[in-house]
Amino acid sequence: QSVLTQPPSASGTPGQRVTISCSGSSSNIGSNTVNWYQQLPGTAPKLLIYSNNQRPSGVPDRFSGSKSGTSASLAISGLQSEDEADYYCAAWDDSLNGSWVFGGGTKLTVL
């Protein structure tokens, strides 16, 4: 059971816009920034979005992030076949002595 809640799956057709949600609590998303990772099959996760809505160099502007209260979202516009991957949200959690927490991951299928 992951601390952050994501839908297990999402899908879209090429060119569509899809969103993936991430729900947390006041001790994690509510008080810290959210990061998103893309994991292609058989590879390590790659940082996609940091500080809620910032893209590292090299990440296309088709990917965007937002946060409101204790929830966050990743949006992918102009969906492409190479976007088919697992997506994870992550945030620091202030409870106990502090820890990094992840969502359970969302498998994105491009139909």
Next chain:
Amino acid sequence: QLQLQESGPGLVKPSETLSLTCTVSGGSISSSSYYWGWIRQPPGKGLEWIGSIYYSGSTYYNPSLKSRVTISVDTSKNQFSLKLSSVTAADTAVYYCARFSGTLDYWGQGTLVTVSS
């Protein structure tokens, strides 16, 4: 370009201690801006943070694993290490090392560790 590389046995027997090392190249592990740490991913499952360490040696551990985990750093070798004791089949996973800078921005390629007799 910063690179991280995990190394260690791919097979560990139940009740024994899992030991992995992460070698950092292209940057110094002694940078004051970063923590370094470990994340794992059981086959077909999601990501779990194990713990993090600062170059000075201060550590943060996942509360659910804290009693079994030790993370250490060797600045002279630009390496940090993970020890997980009393392993069971539930500890079978791909283990990643990563840099923490307010986010996990650099990851190693990961190494599969199987716990089996």
